[in-house]
Amino acid sequence: MKVCVEIVLMASExxxxxxxxxxxxxxxxxxxxxxxxxxxxxxxxxxLDLEIREILAKPxxxx
Numbered sequence: 001m002k003v004c005v006e007i008v009l010m011a012s013e014x015x016x017x018x019x020x021x022x023x024x025x026x027x028x029x030x031x032x033x034x035x036x037x038x039x040x041x042x043x044x045x046x047x048l049d050l051e052i053r054e055i056l057a058k059p060x061x062x063x
Contacts, residue, residue: 001037001052001058003027004026004027004035004036004039005039005050005052008025008041009042009047011041012041012042012044013043018041022039022041022053023038023039023041024036024037024056034057035058037054037055038053038054038056
């Protein structure tokens with residue numbers, strides 16, 4: 001989840017995404033993507049405006 005937020009912050013700071021539209025951020029480990037969230041982006045200086053709107057996938061315990 002932390003990496004998803006970092007990705008969105010870096011992309012918004014770089015101008016690669018629009019902070020007025022929701023985006024899907026996907027992250028994971030060296031074994032593959034395991035986390036996906038819908039995020040309302042924000043610039044780093046306005047970090048508290050960033051909103052995690054929905055968790056689409058998250059890692060779980062494998063028994």
